[in-house]
Amino acid sequence: MNAWLKGTFAILAIIATLLLGLPWGLYWYGASALPRELVPTNRAYPAELRHMYWRTLGGNGDIRIRRLNPIAVAWSFARLSRHPSRYAAADLQALANTARIRSFPLAADTRTTRRILSEITYEIRISREWNPAQVVDTALAETWLGRGAKGMDAAAPVYFGAPLSQLTSQEQLSLLILSKAPSSFDPSCRRNRFAERYRFMAGLLGVSADRAAVDTALARLQPIPCT
Numbered sequence: 001m002n003a004w005l006k007g008t009f010a011i012l013a014i015i016a017t018l019l020l021g022l023p024w025g026l027y028w029y030g031a032s033a034l035p036r037e038l039v040p041t042n043r044a045y046p047a048e049l050r051h052m053y054w055r056t057l058g059g060n061g062d063i064r065i066r067r068l069n070p071i072a073v074a075w076s077f078a079r080l081s082r083h084p085s086r087y088a089a090a091d092l093q094a095l096a097n098t099a100r101i102r103s104f105p106l107a108a109d110t111r112t113t114r115r116i117l118s119e120i121t122y123e124i125r126i127s128r129e130w131n132p133a134q135v136v137d138t139a140l141a142e143t144w145l146g147r148g149a150k151g152m153d154a155a156a157p158v159y160f161g162a163p164l165s166q167l168t169s170q171e172q173l174s175l176l177i178l179s180k181a182p183s184s185f186d187p188s189c190r191r192n193r194f195a196e197r198y199r200f201m202a203g204l205l206g207v208s209a210d211r212a213a214v215d216t217a218l219a220r221l222q223p224i225p226c227t
Contacts (some may be wrong), residue, residue, distance in 0.1 A: 027070040030117030038125055040134035041141040050136045055205050056176050059090030063132040068124045095123040098135050101142045146182025160220045170217035187218050189226035
């Protein structure tokens with residue numbers, strides 16, 4: 001009986017070791033494709049814009065980025081699949097958005113699996129190496145917004161004919177909407193789709209979302225020909 005119990009415990013210990021070791025093994029495999037140092041943007045955006053971005057992801061209160069590790073990431077995905085949390089979803093989405101807009105120095109023949117693992121590894125690393133403001137600022141500075149514009153500063157004059165510092169909160173929200181899918185929400189060519197998304201995002205922020213609000217947000221929109 002004692003031998004049977006010892007054998008059972010030994011098997012359970014091996015299984016536990018494998019389950020705990022697998023996430024770390026995948027982490028180091030993805031980490032090997034990343035540069036030694038991950039550098040955030042040096043652009044610092046106003047706190048109001050950062051919080052607007054955080055709120056559009058579903059976050060509440062102060063911007064908070066948890067320090068992740070491979071085990072925590074696996075647990076977060078499992079927990080969110082059963083018990084969604086607005087804060088946790090915003091937390092992971094902020095990291096994921098930042099990871100997806102970065103270009104990784106991977107070889108052209110690198111398999112898709114390793115690319116995906118490198119993105120997850122990137123999320124883990126920046127959660128530990130950057131502060132929350134740097135995570136958000138990098139996303140705002142580097143995300144693709146369509147019309148040849150990368151980042152909020154480049155997109156502001158392209159869409160509204162003015163620098164970012166002169167945009168209204170409604171115009172800034174419009175740019176954040178475009179960060180989701182610029183070609184799908186460009187208000188010049190997809191106005192109804194944009195308006196629907198605007199109303200949804202405005203609801204998250206607790207601001208006016210009627211038709212007049214959308215028209216006001218787009219009053220300075222620079223039109224483009226649609227194909």
